[in-house]
Amino acid sequence: MLQSVRIVEIEGIGPGPFAAMTLADLGAEVITIHRADPPEARAAQPANPLDRGKRSITLDLKDPEDVKVAKALIATADGLIEGMRPGVMERLGLGPEDLSAINPKLVYGRMTGWGQTGPRAKLAGHDLNYIGLSGALWYGSLPGQPPMTPATLVGDIGGGALYLVIGMLAGLMRAKETGQGTVVDAAIVDGSAHMMNLLMSMASVGGTVTERGKSRLDGPHWSRSYRCADGGYVAVQALEGKFYAIFLDRLGLSADPDFLRQNDKALWPALAARLEELFATQTRDHWAALFDGLDACVAPVLPPADSAADPHIAARGIWHGTGEVLQAAAAPRFDGATPPAPRDPVARGADSAAIRRELGF
Numbered sequence: 197m198l199q200s201v202r203i204v205e206i207e208g209i210g211p212g213p214f215a216a217m218t219l220a221d222l223g224a225e226v227i228t229i230h231r232a233d234p235p236e237a238r239a240a241q242p243a244n245p246l247d248r249g250k251r252s253i254t255l256d257l258k259d260p261e262d263v264k265v266a267k268a269l270i271a272t273a274d275g276l277i278e279g280m281r282p283g284v285m286e287r288l289g290l291g292p293e294d295l296s297a298i299n300p301k302l303v304y305g306r307m308t309g310w311g312q313t314g315p316r317a318k319l320a321g322h323d324l325n326y327i328g329l330s331g332a333l334w335y336g337s338l339p340g341q342p343p344m345t346p347a348t349l350v351g352d353i354g355g356g357a358l359y360l361v362i363g364m365l366a367g368l369m370r371a372k373e374t375g376q377g378t379v380v381d382a383a384i385v386d387g388s389a390h391m392m393n394l395l396m397s398m399a400s401v402g403g404t405v406t407e408r409g410k411s412r413l414d415g416p417h418w419s420r421s422y423r424c425a426d427g428g429y430v431a432v433q434a435l436e437g438k439f440y441a442i443f444l445d446r447l448g449l450s451a452d453p454d455f456l457r458q459n460d461k462a463l464w465p466a467l468a469a470r471l472e473e474l475f476a477t478q479t480r481d482h483w484a485a486l487f488d489g490l491d492a493c494v495a496p497v498l499p500p501a502d503s504a505a506d507p508h509i510a511a512r513g514i515w516h517g518t519g520e521v522l523q524a525a526a527a528p529r530f531d532g533a534t535p536p537a538p539r540d541p542v543a544r545g546a547d548s549a550a551i552r553r554e555l556g557f
Contacts, residue, residue: 197530198224201274201368204266205250206257206290207231208279210323210348211356211384212307213246216277218361220249221526221535227273227551229266230544232256243541245523253552254545257288266290268555271298274371275364279307282317292379302377303367307360309351311383323351323384330355332388335395338420339409339465355388410461417468418443418458421497428480429497430487432471443492447474 201224205216213228220226228247232254253269255262267290270276276295278285285291292304309326310316316329327333327350328343336345363380371377395413409415418434434443440458441450449455454463475483480496487494498506500522504515513534516523526535 198222201225202227202272203275203277203364204229204270204273206276206278206280206285208277208307210279211352211360212277212279213244214353214357215305215307215360215364215382216250217246217248218357218526219275219364221538226250227269227547228252228542229257229269230254232259232262233544241544243543245521245538245541247541248523249539250542251547251551252542252544253548257290263289265552265555265557267295267298268557269551270295270302272555273299273302274368275303275305277305277307277360277364282306282308282312296377300377301371301375303364303371303380304377305360305364305367305380305382307356307382309356309384311386312381323348326384327351327355327388330385330389330392332392335408335411335413337408337414339415350391351384351388354391355386356382356384359387359390412459415461415464416458417464417471420468422472422475424475424480424483425477426479426481430475430480430483430494431497432494434493439491439493442490443487443494446487446490446492 198219201219203216203219203224203226205212205226205228207213207228207230216226216228226249228250230252233241253265255266257263257266270290278290286294295302295304306312308317309321309323310319324333324345327345332350332355333343333345336343336350360380360382363382367378367380398412412419412435418432418440421429421431423429432443434440437458444450444452444455455467457463483494484496500515501518503509504522509515514525516525516537523538525538529535
């Protein structure tokens with residue numbers, strides 16, 4: 197889909213490389229400028245799965261001669277991705293104004309936690325800090341427990357990398373039409389707060405309240421995970437009444453007067469406790485089989501390795517590899533085609549000589 201697009205990525209960590217990987221998965225030519233570490237240091241660094249499908253050149257961006265190479269490369273690009281603190285790229289002579297002078301159509305993607313402006317812009321932080329401040333962490337646990345969300349998924353990936361990808365694609369569309377580039381300020385606080393709009397929209401139907409444990413997001417017995425007899429878990433989210441009815445029927449609770457009061461918040465803690473006891477009587481696989489094929493909105497909670505073996509996941513060819521080197525295939529899909537297996541990650545500096553030759557160095 198993006199086979200005619202060239203993206204230059206300045207080496208970073210987390211959401212920036214993930215965004216660049218996503219664009220590479222979609223067919224863009226992504227060239228990563230890796231740090232020019234000593235050869236022995238490079239040899240000790242394993243290939244990064246987030247560098248799959250990319251090319252790599254090693255440059256020292258504090259060396260004026262290497263900066264010339266970087267500028268020559270960026271002059272050929274449609275987009276650039278960087279994840280430095282605000283001001284760092286400017287000090288290197290590679291800020292948006294510096295580069296727009298040599299490439300007016302460049303879409304300049306900036307990935308940060310706090311954004312390019314604001315009182316916290318130049319402060320350090322991590323995923324949990326950003327989503328804590330933005331409001332996205334608020335509903336992330338059961339009542340009475342400290343908020344806990346899946347590591348990096350809500351902030352770094354959801355609110356950060358994917359919003360950077362959206363911004364880059366929008367900028368590329370405009371540049372194609374007008375020849376004018378743009379600066380994409382992708383901040384995790386912005387994106388993670390924006391994702392909350394769907395949840396906050398539930399307030400209009402009484403679904404969201406500020407007090408934790410009282411919301412349809414974090415309080416109900418029919419919207420949480422339960423521990424099973426073997427230590428596994430099942431995830432239940434029987435939100436709609438018709439699905440909740442199937443859920444109760446399968447558990448033999450259709451005639452229970454308390455369970456029939458699905459939205460009585462006063463009953464939620466007690467009903468959750470009863471379901472905890474019930475699910476603890478059988479294994480995860482027992483419950484998965486019991487609800488298989490039903491619209492009860494119940495699914496097993498699987499580690500990635502087990503997920504790869506699930507019939508639905510396997511049929512869609514989602515996971516590739518084994519053990520700790522599992523990788524998920526590209527997403528989304530186009531015209532129903534199954535994405536190809538993930539390409540191998542590039543070794544740092546593997547294309548340095550070739551890229552220098554292409555640029556005339």
